[in-house]
Amino acid sequence: MAIKTIKPRILIVGAGLGGLTLAQSLRKQGIPFEIFERDTDAHSRFLGWALGVHTILDDLVSSIPDDLPPIKESITHLSPLKLEAQIAFYFHGKHIAVQSTPEQPVIRANRPRFRDWLSTHIPIQWGKRPTRVEQVQDEIRLHFEDGTTATGDILVGADGVNSFVREHLLGVPNKELLRPIPNCMISGETTLSGEAFERQLSIAHSCYVAGGPASSNYFLFVGLNRVSPDGKSGRYYWFTADKDPSIANEDHWSKSASQAELYDHVVNLTSTLEPRFSEVIRSTSVSEVKAKPFIIRDAEIEHLPVGRITLLGDAAHPMSPFRGEGGVHALRDALNLSKAIGQLKSNDTKEIESLFGSYQKEMLERGARAVRASRSQHSLETIADGQIVAWGQTPVEVPDETITIEACLA
Ligand SMILES: Cc1cc2nc3c(=O)[nH]c(=O)nc-3n(C[C@H](O)[C@H](O)[C@H](O)COP(=O)(O)OP(=O)(O)OC[C@H]3O[C@@H](n4cnc5c(N)ncnc54)[C@H](O)[C@@H]3O)c2cc1C
Known part of the structure; x- marks a missing residue:
């Protein structure tokens, strides 16, 4: 032929x-x-929360046509704040993080913006x-x-x-x-402004994981999805990941639970966390808790x-x-x-x-x-054994920060 x-x-x-x-x-x-x-x-469907783009940024930009607008300004979730993408981990008294640097750049992308740009x-x-x-x-x-x-x-x-x-x-x-991941994952969203927003940005610019006490096996993930155009407030999302091998069972309690019951569950679960971590949950209204836990x-x-x-x-x-x-x-x-x-x-x-x-x-x-x-x-036990990798890097110990919105807008 x-x-x-x-x-x-x-x-x-x-x-x-x-x-x-x-x-x-x-x-x-x-x-x-x-x-x-x-x-x-x-925009007919919720596209998911922000995601970290790393490791391949140079390759991505050189492989696509040059008639696209500049990538970082177009897709970052932090705009208009002048902050670099950063993920932090807090567990068992440790504070470690990965932050974007010129040598190892990371862009935390707002998904709708990323899809629009692509x-x-x-x-x-x-x-x-x-x-x-x-x-x-x-x-x-x-x-x-x-x-x-x-x-x-x-x-x-x-x-x-x-x-x-x-x-x-x-x-x-x-x-x-x-195969289901054996975690019960309950999530919600809320908007924070003023000092509450500054407290969350000080914990981590983009997102963080806070682990429960050593006797527990859950962690809380909190992420900033987008910032308001004036930079004064941030739309946050969070989920708890509680080790639970029965999560995929048809009769799992969470499948028939109301939003109020899911909310009470996460409030109880995270009651031993430092207040600055659980603040995002306490600021969420019952109606902002997702009606169904998600299974990965x-x-x-x-x-x-x-x-x-x-x-x-x-x-x-x-x-x-x-x-x-x-x-x-x-x-x-x-x-x-x-x-x-x-x-x-x-x-x-x-x-x-x-x-x-x-x-x-x-x-x-x-x-x-x-x-x-x-x-x-x-799970927290695997996170706490020190083998964490995030955005392609091993997090390192970092000092605590105090962030003001005024400084980030200057
Ligand atoms: C909470 C969360 C956080 C994450 N954070 C990160 C992160 O920080 N960094 C990272 O690199 N990754 C992250 N990920 C993973 C990342 O989102 C996925 O790996 C990525 O979206 C996969 O891209 P994809 O193009 O393969 O699939 P998708 O982005 O899912 O795209 C698939 C597309 O196909 C369409 N589609 C599906 N079925 C059909 C059909 N039958 N016909 C036509 N179209 C169809 C969908 O609508 C969708 O538009 C995260 C995932 C989750 C859930």
Whole structure:
């Protein structure tokens, strides 16, 4: 059969962090693609709280077109405050932290801003949920819920933890593959201003983990999602992670609990924490407690079939958020995959298999290591054994700080 010499057409399912990074780096290389997203528009769904972007910032910026606005100013959650991203850990009398430095920069991104920035000049096809994948010889055809179809040469599943493309590729239902992390995680959000805001910024600029007493096995995570335009108040989110192997059981108490009962549970749980840590919970109203606790699931995938369909990001290595690196692996995958696609000289299946085989081997090994390492950091006992990694670094002891909003706006 004659080998086509045209550039392969790439179909991307999922316009999240990984899918959009792939789209941008294909755009830079002039490779044709289509990107499909189940959301009906950019802000139709809660996208999640802030996330730390680290380790690959230089690579990310050099791999995408230069018509995007400057990254830090566009996506940081701290704007308009002049502060660097910082995560702190407080447990058993210790205070350690990782902070962005010129040598090891970290940007704590507000997710909607990050997605908007990555979407610049990308023609996302919204409201597109695939129902079926058909492969006829060298051609892939995607069928969507709305009755439309799309055809291409390569299909990339960038569709997150509950990936549709992964189910098709592995033939294993997601509910069999994904394992729950044994934590009961109750969350809420609140807005803090004035001295309360300054107290939280002094504990950590971006987010922190506060551990309960040595006899307990829970921790509280508190994060700043965004700052008001005048810099005077911050929207905070928090969750408690309480070791609980029965969390996935249908009859777990939290599944039928009311918001008031969930609130009382976290207030009791965190009653032995220093007041400056539990302040964010006490400032949350019952209606601001999320109605359902969230369950994190992960999976170690050792092998994927090699062919015209591949995966990246959480679709390939869903992991718990405790080391703050799942998103960075999704970006790393997208950059590596775009380089592999850029090397294709034809649409020949053997050439695709050779380049995708190498891409998948590195991606799955790196992903599985990250899944295991992130899982091992899910409870206070593992955090307290000193093996913590956050944003790709080992936190170090730091002095306490006193932050004023006035100084941060000057
Ligand atoms: C609380 C929390 C904190 C985190 N903190 C960090 C951090 O600090 N640093 C870090 O690096 N990572 C962090 N992560 C992990 C990070 O959020 C994920 O690893 C990252 O979002 C994965 O990117 P992705 O592109 O693979 O998937 P996603 O960002 O989930 O994107 C998938 C996209 O596909 C779409 N989609 C899904 N199904 C379909 C379908 N069937 N058809 C079409 N579209 C579909 C979704 O709507 C979504 O837009 C955190 C995660 C959590 C939960």
